[in-house]
Amino acid sequence: MGVSIVDLQVNPRIISATKRAGLHDSTAVLNLSGAELERLTGLTSSDITQLKDAVSEAVLGTGTITALEIWRRQCSEETRVPRLSTGCDQLDKALRGGLLTKGITEIVGESASGKTQVCLQLCLCVQLPVKYGGLAGGAMYICTEGAFPNRRLDQMARHFTQRYSRVTKHRFTDQILLEHVADFDGLDQCLQRKLPLALARGKIKLVVVDSVAALFRCHYDNHNLVGRAKHLASLAMQLRRLADQYNVVVICVNQVSANMSKVSDVSSQPRQSIPALGLVWADHVTCRLMMSRRDGYVTMADTFRENETEDRTVDKRMGTESQPVSRKRLEVVFAPHLPPVVFPLVISQSGIAVEMNGLGT
Ligand SMILES: Nc1ncnc2c1ncn2[C@@H]1O[C@H](COP(=O)(O)OP(=O)(O)OP(=O)(O)O)[C@@H](O)[C@H]1O
Ligand SMILES: [Mg+2]
Structure with a gap:
């Protein structure tokens, strides 16, 4: 239902003719072409122009909107969208609060670049109260690639329990619904039935599909690109x-x-690898984060050389501070609200962290 015709700021003669033609609101007017409106109402083309201008003003609001106003409105909308913390303060700051509860966030990268590790950490973070960057809900993890890393999740959850012992007492592993999917039938059933049902109950605040590529790469060959x-x-x-x-x-x-x-241009460095699934998939992705491996191992103690963070305190307490951590990289390739930026990450027993002093490596 649009704006009523009688509320339009236009000559009463035009309003009467429009009503007589059976057009009672802005939607009815907008559904017809200029010629159709002229024929139905018997009005002249200049009357119809006035009618359409009045409808546009009523629907879109009066006055002209400048690009700056549009940008300001979008920005304020953006800040209202709830975000999910990554569990890493520096990363959250750069991601302007974390991951958006809107659209699809893709984590893409080569094997062993840490994609699954980030997803596991997010499954834990989402359970935290909103005040601590979580969404106070559970996660559904749709696993299409082999076995789910249960032991690794337990390990990360133990660290999380220590780190947030003053915030929550619940068991982090209990709030993750795991769905193993071996083929498209399983995926369809999960996305069309189980997931909507689980979401409708209001407990799930994070959905992970790890990975989308595995099923599509197995099922489709290069001869059925349209179907894919x-x-x-x-x-x-x-x-x-x-x-x-x-x-x-x-x-x-x-x-x-x-x-x-x-x-051809030697100065521009081509990527060694590009995201799978092509442009059709990329078109639907709202935010693309790319992960890659970096050489060398450091220890947790090296990582937090300057900052005495809460993570470090937990690592000290659990005796994992001197264990080697693997080095990764996370890049924001595109996102509607973020500039392209690269982070040096490390993965330790406790999870993902930004490597202090690791920029440029
Ligand atoms: N406890 C740990 N301590 C340090 N590094 C770890 C630990 N657990 C995992 N890693 C690092 O994470 C890597 C595995 O990451 P992950 O399983 O997330 O990769 P992936 O990007 O999901 O790969 P794939 O595409 O094969 O699934 C290991 O190679 C190792 O470098
Ligand atoms: Mg993985």
Whole structure:
């Protein structure tokens, strides 16, 4: 139902003729072309122009909107969207509060770059109270790639329990719904039935699909690209719909393919690998985070050389401070609200952290 015709700021003669033609609100007017309106109402083309201008003003609001105003409105909307903390203060700050409860966030990268580790950490973070960066809800983890890393989750959860012992007493592993999916039938059943039901109960605030690429790469060959594109689009649309309807964070893990394109300009460094699944999938991704491996091992003690953080206190208490941590990199490739930026990360027993002094490596 749009704006009523009688509320339009236009000559009463035009309003009467429009009403006589059976058009009672702005929607009815907007559904017709200028010629159709002229024929139905018997008004002149200049009357119809006045009518359409009045409808536009009533629907969009009066006055002209400048680009600056649009930008300001979007910014204030952005800040209202709840975010999920990554469990890492520096990373959250750069991601302007964390991951959006809107659209699809993709984590893409080569094997062993830490994609699953980040997802596990998010499954723990989402359970924290809002005040501590969580969304006070559980997670659904849809696993399409082999076995779920139960032992690793337990290890991270133990550290989390220590770190947030003053905030919450609940068992972090109890709030993660695990769904193993071996083929498209399983995935469809999960996304069309189980997930909407679980979301409707209001307990799930994070959905992870690890990974989207595994099933598509196995099932489709290069001869059915149209079928693959359609299937990818419908999967992405279903996830986006659910994210927007229930205000949850949706993470899709993606793999990479070798970059075969030749780059003529030697100064521009081509990526060694590019995200799999092509442009159809990329079009549906709201925010793309790319992970990669970095050489060398450091210890947790090296990582936090300057800052005495709470993580470090927990690592000291649990005796893991001197254990080697692996080095990774996380890059914001695109996001509607973020500039492109790269972070040096480390993965330790306790989870993901930003490596202090690791920039540029
Ligand atoms: N306890 C730990 N301490 C230090 N590093 C760890 C620990 N557990 C995992 N890692 C690091 O994480 C890597 C595995 O990360 P992860 O399983 O997230 O990779 P992935 O990107 O999901 O790979 P794939 O595409 O094969 O699933 C290991 O190779 C190691 O470098
Ligand atoms: Mg993985």
